[in-house]
Amino acid sequence: MNERHKLDLDFRAMRSSLGVGEFVRSSQVFARADDVFRAREHGYRRIDNFTLLHVMNFDVVESYSLKMVRTDLVCIQAVVAGRYSRWIGQRMDVINPHMLQVSNIPLSVSDTDAGARLRGVLIVCERRHFIDRYGLDIDRVPPAYRPIFMSQHGTQEVLSLPLSPAGIAMVDQIVSCRYAEPLRGVFVSAKAVEILCDVVSQLHGLRQRAAPRLIGEQAKIRAIQTAAAIYRREIADPPTIEQLVRRVGLNRNELSKGFRDLFGVTPHAYAHARRMEHAQEMLRGGDLAISEVARRIGYEGYSSFARAYHAYYGCTPSPAEAGE
Template sequence: MDEQRKFGVDFRALQSGLGIGEFVPSRQVFGAADEVFIAREHGYRRIDAHTLLHVLNFEAGQPYSLKLARPDLVCIQAIISGSYSRWIGPRMDLVPPQLLQISNVPISISDVEAGRKLRGLLIVCDRQHLLDHYKLNVAAIPAPYRPIFLSREGTPEVLQLPLSATGIGLVDQILGCKYAEPLRGIFLGVKTVEILCDVVAQLHRPQRTATPRLISERAKQKAIETAAEIYRRELGELPSIEMLALRVGLNRNELTSGFRRAFGLTPHAYAQMHRMERARDMLQAGQMSISEVARRVGYEGYASFARAYHAHFGHAPALSGGQPAATEAD
C-alpha cells in the first residue's frame, strides 16, 4: 500500500511570489510530485493582484495530504467530477462534485486517495477584494455563513450552493482550453472573473442549501463512509442529520437509506452505538470520572448519560473494578 505523501502550500506566499498572469506547476511548488499528480494540468496561476486560480485536472498516482495555509482568503471550489476529504480542525467533510464550496478558514487539509480523478477548479480571492470590487451584499447571505466574508479569521462553516449551469459551462471551458500562452492566461483570467461574477450573483439570490443533482452509487457509498467517520470522530458534539447530510453532499433520505444499507441502522442509532462503545472503553480505562466520560461523549451530566447507558447495555455505567456511581447527579 502506498504511503501517503504530505505537501503544504501557503496561498499568501504563493500569491506574492507570482506576477500577474504567471503560472507555476505543482512540481515547482512541492518538489518532485509528478508521480502523485498525474496531470494534464495541476498548478497555480495568479489572475490579478487579488486572485489565484488552481485548475484540477488530474489523477492521484499516490495518496496524499495537502495542508493549505489560506489566511483571510475566500476559497471557492467547483468540482465537476471526483471527490476528496477536507479537514478543518477536527472536522472532516467530503467535498463532492456538482456543488460550489465557499469557505474562509486559516488552515485546511485535503486528503486524496490513490486513483482518485478530480476535474474542477479552486479560486482563491482576497476577502476584502470580493467585498469591494464585486460589491458582494453580505446581508443577502444566511447569517451563519456571513463570517466567511466579514471576518479575517473566517469560520469552520462551509457554504454549499448548487453549481449552476453557467458555472459548469465556465469550468468546462477552463478545463478544455487549448490556447497556448499568452492567450491561455488571458482566457483563463476572463473566465475566472466570469465565475466570480456568477457566484456573487448567486449569493445575492435567496439561498437554499442543496445536494448534487446526480450522484453515482459509488459516490453515495463514499459519502456514507465519510458520514460514519464524522460520527465516530465527533461523538462529543454530534451534528444533526440535516447538517451531516449537507456536509457529505446527500439529502436526508439518501443519508438514512445509505446507513440502513451499510450498517443496518439509522444514522442516529449508529451514532448512539459508537457513543456507548466509546463511553464503555473510557470507563474501563478508569482514567476519568463517569461525569467526565458523559461529557466526552456529548451528555451534559450523569443522569441523562446513565439512562442512555442503561438502555444500551442493560446496566448502569461503572468505572473499571468499581461500583456504579449512582449518587452522581446532573
C-alpha cells in the same frame, strides 16, 4: 501500505511570489509532484493582484495529504468530477462533484487517494477584494454565512451550494481549454472572473430564493450538523430517518432538505458515504479481516458489504487495494 505524500501550501505566500498572469507548475512548488500528479497542467496562476486560480484536471498517481494555509482568503471551489476528503480541525467533509463551496478556512488538510481523477477549479481571492471588487452586499447573505466574508481570522463554516448548469459549463470551459499561452492565460483568467461574478449573484439571491428554507436559519442548521455528527459517530448502527428527526427536533422534510442544502446529498447518502469511508480506512490499516470490517460498520456478512463497497468505490474490498 504506502503512506500519503505530505504536501504544504501557503496561498498568501504563493500569491506574493507570482507576477500577474504568471503560472507556476506544481513541480516547482512540491517535491516529487510529478510522481503524485499526472496532468497536462497542474499548477497555480495569478489572475490579478488579489486572486489565484488552480485548475484541477489530473489523475492522482500516489495518495497525498495537502495542508493548505489560507489566511483571510475567500476560497471558491467547484468540482465537476472526482471526490476527496477535507479535514477542518476535527471535522471531516467529503468534497463531492457538482457542488460549489465558498469558505474562509484558515487551515485545512485534504486527503486524496491514488486513482482519483479530479476535474474542477479552485479560486482563492483576498476577502476584502472579493467584497469590494465584486460588490458583495453582506446584508444579502444569510446570517449563518456572513462570518465567511466578515472574519479576518477565518471561520470553519463552509457554504455549500449545488453547482448550477451555468457554473458547470464555465468550469468545463476552463478545464478543457486548449489554447496555448498567452491566449490560455487570458481565457482562463476571464472565466475565473466570470465564475466569481456568478458566485456573488448566487449569494445575493440566497435570502430571496430561500427565505423560508433551512439554509438561512441558524437553529435548523445546527440541528442538521448535529444529525450529521450522529451519523459519523454511530457508523455501525445509524438511526432511521424517523429516529433521527426525533433526536434533533426536525420533521422529515426539514431533515432531507437540510442535508441537501448543507451537504448536497440525502441523509441516507451521507450516512452511507461515511460508512464506506470508515470501512476503507480500516482496510488500509491492514489489521482487520474484511468480515470484521463489515461487522464494525453494521453489515451482517461479507457479501452484502462487498456489494455495497463495490457499488461505491468500483472495486471489491481488499486491504491491499485500499492501501495502494
